[in-house]
Amino acid sequence: MIDLAHATHAVHAAALEQELLSDIPLTRAMALKATGYDGDSLTLSAPLGPNVNDKGCAFGGSLASLMTLAGWGVIKLATDARALDCDIYVQDSSVRYLAPVWEDFSATARLADGESFEAFFAALAARGKGRLRVHVTVPLADGVPAATLDARFVALAKR
Amino acid sequence: MIDLAHATHAVHAAALEQELLSDIPLTRAMALKATGYDGDSLTLSAPLGPNVNDKGCAFGGSLASLMTLAGWGVIKLATDARALDCDIYVQDSSVRYLAPVWEDFSATARLADGESFEAFFAALAARGKGRLRVHVTVPLADGVPAATLDARFVALAKR
Numbered sequence: 486m487i488d489l490a491h492a493t494h495a496v497h498a499a500a501l502e503q504e505l506l507s508d509i510p511l512t513r514a515m516a517l518k519a520t521g522y523d524g525d526s527l528t529l530s531a532p533l534g535p536n537v538n539d540k541g542c543a544f545g546g547s548l549a550s551l552m553t554l555a556g557w558g559v560i561k562l563a564t565d566a567r568a569l570d571c572d573i574y575v576q577d578s579s580v581r582y583l584a585p586v587w588e589d590f591s592a593t594a595r596l597a598d599g600e601s602f603e604a605f606f607a608a609l610a611a612r613g614k615g616r617l618r619v620h621v622t623v624p625l626a627d628g629v630p631a632a633t634l635d636a637r638f639v640a641l642a643k644r
Numbered sequence: 645m646i647d648l649a650h651a652t653h654a655v656h657a658a659a660l661e662q663e664l665l666s667d668i669p670l671t672r673a674m675a676l677k678a679t680g681y682d683g684d685s686l687t688l689s690a691p692l693g694p695n696v697n698d699k700g701c702a703f704g705g706s707l708a709s710l711m712t713l714a715g716w717g718v719i720k721l722a723t724d725a726r727a728l729d730c731d732i733y734v735q736d737s738s739v740r741y742l743a744p745v746w747e748d749f750s751a752t753a754r755l756a757d758g759e760s761f762e763a764f765f766a767a768l769a770a771r772g773k774g775r776l777r778v779h780v781t782v783p784l785a786d787g788v789p790a791a792t793l794d795a796r797f798v799a800l801a802k803r
Contacts, residue, residue, distance in 0.1 A: 508698035511706055514673030539667035545712050545734045547670055550705025557704075575704045577740045582733065 490524065497565060498522035501558050502529075512554065515547055519558070520591060527559040530591035543586035543631075548623055552634035553578060555594035556619035560638055563602050569609065571640045576616075578636035586623065586631045594621040597635065605640070613642040649683065656724060657681035660717050671713065674706055678717070679750060686718040689750035702745035702790075707782055711793035712737060714753035715778035719797055722761050728768065730799045735775075737795035745782065745790045753780040756794065764799070772801040 502519035505512045516535050521528035529551055536547035553575055560573050596602070597618035609615035616639050623632040661678035664671045675694050680687035688710055695706035712734055719732050755761070756777035768774035775798050782791040 504698070508696075509703050509705075510694045510696065511670070511673055511703055514670055535669045535673075537667075537669065539663070540731055540733075544668050544670055544709075545716075545737075546668075546705065546709025549708045549712065549737075549739075550703075553704050553708065572699055574699075574744070575741055577738070578704075578708075579736070579738045580708075581736045585733070 494522045494524055497562050498527065501562055501565075505554060505558070509554075511550065515550065517551065517554065521593070522562060526593055526595040527555055527562060528591050528593045529555045529558065530589065532589045533587070536590075540585070541587070543590055545580075545582055548582065548586065548590070548592075548632045549578075549580050549634065551590070551592040552580065552594070552621040552623065552632065553636065555592040556621050556634065556636050556638060559594040559596070559619060560617055560640060564609075564640060567606065569606075570643045571609065572643065573638055573640045576637045576639055578634055580632065580634045582632050584625065584629070584631040586625070588626065590623050590631070592621050592623050592634075594619050596620070609640055609642055613644070615640045653681045653683055656721050657686065660721055660724075664713060664717070668713075670709065674709065676710065676713070680752070681721060685752055685754040686714055686721060687750050687752045688714045688717065689748065691748045692746070695749075699744070700746070702749055704741055707741065707745065707749070707751070707791045708737075708739050708793065710749070710751040711739065711753070711780040711782065711791065712795065714751040715780050715793065715795050716797060718753040718755070718778060719776055719799060723768075723799060726765065728765075729802045730768065731802065732797055732799045735796045735798055737793055739791065739793045741791050743784060743788070743790040745784070747785065749782050749790070751780050751782050751793075753778050755779070768799055768801055772803070774799045
């Protein structure tokens with residue numbers, strides 16, 4: 486049996502990856518890939534090589550960028566799935582760098598506790614503007630987070 | 645009369661730029677430049693072109709990266725000036741994106757209110773570890789900040 490939802494999610498994540506690589510030059514420099522999407526959480530990945538810092542571990546700016554893009558992307562995929570045409574902006578973010586990252590890394594984004602796409606879509610439909618908070622982590626190989634990002638995004642419907 | 649302090653600062657900022665471009669590949673992709681240093685504040689700049697997002701304005705990850713590097717750099721230049729050999733890590737940061745940036749941009753970092761290099765150098769000498777908070781802004785052409793970053797850094801003396 487074909488898992489249609491799974492296949493659809495993979496197609497959408499691949500399209501998002503192409504969109505990011507096409508529209509945001511820095512994602513090409515980072516060698517970003519979309520490596521996981523299940524409808525609720527999105528994982529973006531990057532190799533260490535192009536993303537190192539002076540110490541040879543992952544550059545904080547690369548970690549912050551990948552986490553910000555994962556947060557942006559999990560909202561973008563949800564609006565795309567509803568064929569909603571809107572611009573999504575990050576408003577603020579808080580990043581914790583907990584451990585140096587000496588390997589290829591990935592960032593997994595999901596909605597923050599208490600947030601729901603339903604309330605967001607309702608606000609977007611009613612007022613042309615919706616807000617969402619996301620939580621993103623960069624796990625080490627053992628699952629312990631090396632970095633986390635909590636961010637607020639706003640989506641503005643295109644008229 | 646030659647302003648020796650000014651000339652020395654310019655040499656140090658140029659050396660920092662070369663170090664960043666050499667050690668951190670993403671700074672090359674961003675086309676980062678060190679454009680101002682007076683001993684207290686450091687300004688790093690980047691052209692919009694390689695740093696755009698899907699909307700054609702500055703990518704949040706580029707803004708966060710430039711601000712993080714400016715904060716890191718203002719501490720690095722102070723430790724270099726004292727010939728202190730240490731690794732400097734960002735621990736956490738809080739970023740506010742206040743307005744879209746449609747032009748080439750720069751980030752100016754200085755110590756946060758209440759912070760001093762003297763206390764930092766004393767801690768580094770006594771315990772091999774020092775912490776500093778920095779405040780960074782990306783001003784628009786009219787001086788109003790388009791983005792701000794508040795971050796904590798830790799420096800670890802190399803033994």
